[in-house]
């Protein structure tokens with residue numbers, strides 16, 4: 001069973017305590033968003049394997065609480081090169097800013113020892129799981145496989161970092177790393193052993209000679225050089241609380257530039273020896289043959305790493321690297337033993353066995369060296385792995401190379417999905433409470449400055465306008481550049497047209513955005529803008545595209561869709577009364593609309609208004625759509641409406657009156673009487689986007705409910721141990737997976753068959769998704785108790801939004817009618 005990161009923190013060692021007031025002053029001034037007016041503060045210390053003391057900080061201000069991690073040098077006299085927290089900060093900052101390597105975000109570095117006695121830095125607290133035992137007891141075989149693969153991929157991600165591009169080019173010497181390390185640890189061994197210290201083992205000295213003679217050429221050439229973690233093992237990796245993917249790699253104290261194969265071999269040591277002090281068993285130089293089911297064999301683990309890192313199979317040099325890792329381990333253990341003999345060991349009473357441990361490492365190294373063959377000549381062939389079958393289950397399952405299959409995302413989509421997940425974790429979730437606070441304040445109808453910054457960042461990361469289907473993009477391109485035009489403008493426009501995805505492909509990404517209320521607009525993928533942009537992409541003429549669509553694509557303006565009217569049942573759009581009358585070169589609009597989402601947003605510029613142009617035309621030809629500048633005289637925003645008390649500021653849902661609003665005649669879309677036709681085109685993809693986001697909202701609910709159940713106790717046991725919870729969570733998962741399948745199926749049909757033929761399946765998804773999300777979010781709220789219905793978690797807001805979607809974009813009953821009609825039509829054929 002994994003340890004939760006919070007369970008690893010306990011009482012502060014009095015020898016490592018420091019001035020908390022000074023820390024709070026420093027953090028308030030230097031950590032953006034650090035709670036002010038702290039009402040409650042707790043400090044605990046992580047106990048697991050920390051040579052640099054590491055603390056969990058919890059600061060509460062009213063109901064607003066934040067957690068951070070502080071890591072500092074130990075007190076006392078230190079070796080100049082040891083405990084370099086400054087270097088840890090440097091590497092974490094570079095990786096967190098410029099790469100996808102999962103690391104905690106760092107907030108500040110303090111090199112001034114007068115603040116709390118030693119230099120320190122503050123970083124993000126990662127709520128997650130740490131597996132201390134590499135055998136992964138109490139984990140299912142399937143998940144063991146996923147977890148080990150995630151570990152090998154995390155290591156590969158470190159090794160893929162381009163150190164020159166991210167400012168770490170001078171972080172260490174690249175060449176002769178192993179050569180220098182052999183000398184360093186040999187010297188260390190001599191210093192730690194001998195009279196009055198740990199017993200000196202002559203076999204170790206022979207091992208040093210052997211290593212000196214077998215250093216691979218690639219070490220001196222720097223061919224395998226790059227960023228080295230230095231202590232990469234499973235217990236320095238934080239996993240997501242419920243999903244088997246890595247969210248953070250910790251303990252960078254020994255990181256440097258050098259030969260990365262040393263990291264790889266070190267991460268494989270648990271195949272040969274037990275690296276903890278508890279177990280003294282040596283090995284016969286062969287990797288263990290009996291693994292718990294699901295743990296990959298060493299060649300499988302290594303093959304996963306090589307494939308993820310793009311490395312050749314290291315069959316020729318493997319003997320050296322494993323022997324070297326065992327040698328380094330032996331020298332470290334001899335040092336621990338020697339310090340124990342001299343009375344200043346850090347490993348407690350267990351340190352008395354460290355000398356024997358060192359000897360067992362030396363023995364294993366020699367037995368390994370004497371083996372004829374240490375690796376198969378080629379990596380094990382790619383077996384069909386059960387986790388390659390699809391999108392379902394843990395995130396890590398879909399990080400592998402996709403094979404064929406209807407719902408297996410392509411590599412391109414998978415890359416975007418990974419990027420998106422990281423963006424959400426780094427930038428969206430941490431900002432949610434700030435956005436929420438502003439939306440509750442008297443400044444609620446203004447935009448948080450960070451929203452625009454995040455939009456710029458999303459653009460730079462290629463996570464912009466991903467919703468645009470490639471066929472709509474092609475149509476807009478054709479309208480503007482069909483006759484050949486300025487290529488500079490064309491390039492600029494092309495960059496705004498998304499990533500060329502299908503609706504199905506977007507489904508895998510939109511789901512991720514749906515996990516947070518505030519995420520979609522950061523990626524310019526929020527409703528109603530996507531539906532309105534889709535209208536302009538598909539039906540706009542050249543002038544309309546240039547004037548209205550381009551600023552929307554750029555994210556400079558926002559828009560509203562004004563169809564629903566208070567006085568008529570608007571689920572039946574033929575009831576709509578708003579009049580749009582031609583008057584010379586203009587149209588004059590009169591009517592009342594409500595629930596125009598987005599119209600309260602200060603950036604809202606465009607309204608697409610649906611009304612009637614000809615009351616004498618056939619029932620479905622009376623309606624038209626027209627583009628209206630929201631600042632046109634005669635438009636009055638009456639009030640923002642609320643959904644269960646949420647006004648969804650700053651975007652809002654407005655009631656709007658139109659009184660003799662005069663609009664240029666060429667603002668009409670597609671022509672008079674074409675409103676229904678456009679509505680069909682608009683609502684298909686837009687409806688599905690809602691469904692995709694609801695899958696994400698439900699996933700967030702699942703994740704939160706499980707997390708809560710695993711940390712809260714009632715009647716003597718964790719909520720997760722109560723049978724009622726187990727049954728509820730399982731039922732939620734079943735509903736969620738069923739619905740996801742349906743939504744993806746609908747998106748696939750939309751791509752292959754078009755809007756009309758996919759209509760019934762889209763209707764099914766539109767009924768299923770909100771109802772499923774409501775069930776899951778309701779269960780999540782129940783598990784959270786009173787907190788679940790409060791504003792302290794996102795659950796209530798997600799639930800309220802999901803509830804509106806049983807009505808908005810067509811009530812359930814209307815969609816059920818569509819499905820039923822299709823069924824009946826089939827049987828009549």
Ligand SMILES: Cc1cc2nc3c(=O)[nH]c(=O)nc-3n(C[C@H](O)[C@H](O)[C@H](O)COP(=O)(O)OP(=O)(O)OC[C@H]3O[C@@H](n4cnc5c(N)ncnc54)[C@H](O)[C@@H]3O)c2cc1C
Pocket residue numbers: 528560561562563564565568569570571572594595596597598643653804807808809810811812813814817
């Ligand atoms: C949060 C939110 C955002 C919205 N955003 C927008 C927006 O941006 N632009 C916009 O124009 N509108 C928007 N709407 C309005 C929404 O689209 C309408 O509310 C919806 O179409 C239903 O219309 P209505 O409210 O007039 O309900 P009515 O048409 O009066 O229907 C009421 C109820 O009658 C029943 N009913 C209706 N038809 C049938 C049937 N065929 N069979 C059986 N029972 C039936 C259903 O139970 C239905 O819920 C939004 C609504 C909400 C809540």
